[in-house]
Amino acid sequence: xxxxIVIVLLSFLAITAVAVVMLHDLFAVVMLFGIYSxxxxxxxxxxxxxxxxxxxxxxxAGISTVLMLATLALTARKxxxxxxxxxxxxxxxxxxxxxxxxxxxxMPRYGDPTAAIHQHVAPDYLQRGPRETGIPxxxxxxxxxxxxxxxxxxxTVIFTxxxxxxxxxxxxxxxxxxxxxxx
Amino acid sequence: MRHHFILRIVAKLLIPLILxxxxxxxxHGDFGPGGGFQAGVIFGAGFILYALVFGVEKAGNVARLxxxxxxxxxxxxxxxxxxxxxxxxGGNYLDYSVLADDPVHGQHLGIFLIEVGVxxxxxxxxxTIFFTFASRGRS
Numbered sequence: 626x627x628x629x630i631v632i633v634l635l636s637f638l639a640i641t642a643v644a645v646v647m648l649h650d651l652f653a654v655v656m657l658f659g660i661y662s663x664x665x666x667x668x669x670x671x672x673x674x675x676x677x678x679x680x681x682x683x684x685x686a687g688i689s690t691v692l693m694l695a696t697l698a699l700t701a702r703k704x705x706x707x708x709x710x711x712x713x714x715x716x717x718x719x720x721x722x723x724x725x726x727x728x729x730x731x732m733p734r735y736g737d738p739t740a741a742i743h744q745h746v747a748p749d750y751l752q753r754g755p756r757e758t759g760i761p762x763x764x765x766x767x768x769x770x771x772x773x774x775x776x777x778x779x780x781t782v783i784f785t786x787x788x789x790x791x792x793x794x795x796x797x798x799x800x801x802x803x804x805x806x807x808x
Numbered sequence: 809m810r811h812h813f814i815l816r817i818v819a820k821l822l823i824p825l826i827l828x829x830x831x832x833x834x835x836h837g838d839f840g841p842g843g844g845f846q847a848g849v850i851f852g853a854g855f856i857l858y859a860l861v862f863g864v865e866k867a868g869n870v871a872r873l874x875x876x877x878x879x880x881x882x883x884x885x886x887x888x889x890x891x892x893x894x895x896x897x898g899g900n901y902l903d904y905s906v907l908a909d910d911p912v913h914g915q916h917l918g919i920f921l922i923e924v925g926v927x928x929x930x931x932x933x934x935x936t937i938f939f940t941f942a943s944r945g946r947s
Contacts, residue, residue: 675841679833683849688934691856695941757905758915760838768843769919773902777887779845780926784884787933791877794940 631671638664649704655693662686672735676764746771812861819861826854834927838916844923848930855931856938864942873939876932883929887922894918 641661648654662685669678733740750767758766768776834847859867891902899906904918 676843676846679841679846680849683846683853687853688849688856691853691860692937692941695938699941699944757912758919759912760916760919762838762840764841765837765843765919765923766915769922770904770915773891773904773922776922776926777891777902780884780887780929783933784880784929787880787929787936790937790940794944 627671631668634664634668634671638668649706651697651702651704652694654704655690655697658693659686659690662689816861819857823854823858826857827851830854830931834923837923838919844926845930847923848927848932849934851927851931852934852938855935859938859942864939868939871935873936876935876939879928879932880936881929883925883927883932886925886928890918890921890925 638661641657641664645654645657645661648657662681665685666678666682669675669681733742737743750771751763754763754766754771755761758770760766830847830851833842833850834844837843837847855867855871858870890904890907894903894906895901897906902918902922904916905911905914907914907917
């Protein structure tokens with residue numbers, strides 16, 4: 626049953642991805658991106674990664690859709706299409722895709738208990754986490770305590786993104802018409 | 809926006825629930841899925857929904873841009889200062905065990921504080937980015 630759900634979700638994911646590439650109406654593309662994120666969140670849920678699914682649904686399907694719509698309001702709604710055949714990008718994409726597929730061949734099977742990720746620090750966290758932090762959700766104790774530096778780095782990235790947007794787009798009152806003409 | 813009666817009423821009903829759910833995710837992250845990041849995004853989404861339905865200017869009265877900008881930095885500073893306090897109390901940077909007499913209580917307090925910091929920064933950044941994009945379209 627679980628396999629069936631995953632297969633259905635993954636094929637929807639592939640269909641959505643192909644539709645995103647084929648469509649030229651950017652409004653529809655943004656909506657499909659939201660659907661893509663929602664499907665990804667559902668797959669994460671099937672894989673029992675509720676925290677990741679939660680983030681994907683909130684950020685991918687929610688906030689990014691709104692931000693991309695806000696960007697569309699500033700730019701054009703239709704994609705500029707060129708009919709010229711471009712061999713080099715196609716070559717790069719094909720080689721990269723082939724390399725990625727080749728890389729997955731070395732990956733351990735899903736749920737394999739002997740996989741490297743389950744042998745290193747994960748059992749240690751699972752044993753020590755509830756005792757040392759007193760927090761039932763291991764994801765929270767790992768993210769906030771054992772991997773506190775990483776989370777600090779993530780928050781700094783978000784902070785930098787906010788500051789960057791403010792500096793690039795926030796000063797619309799300064800240098801008005803001349804710069805806008807250049808855009 | 810005068811015509812969207814249903815949208816406005818539904819938004820008015822939903823926004824308090826969204827904000828409440830954001831707070832729940834923030835403070836229940838220790839026990840269930842969720843935490844500061846998701847809570848910040850949900851909280852920010854509540855404000856963005858308000859701005860979408862009632863206009864950016866009205867939303868600017870609710871969430872003043874200067875205050876939101878201060879909050880962008882305040883959350884990160886809260887996170888970093890928890891680490892500095894644990895340094896001053898004789899532990900390693902971001903080692904929460906020294907924050908209270910009992911290491912488990914210290915861990916609890918530290919995780920609570922840094923999750924609040926994450927939530928504040930994420931919510932403020934989401935609101936700022938949306939407001940910056942939206943107010944650029946109008947000018």
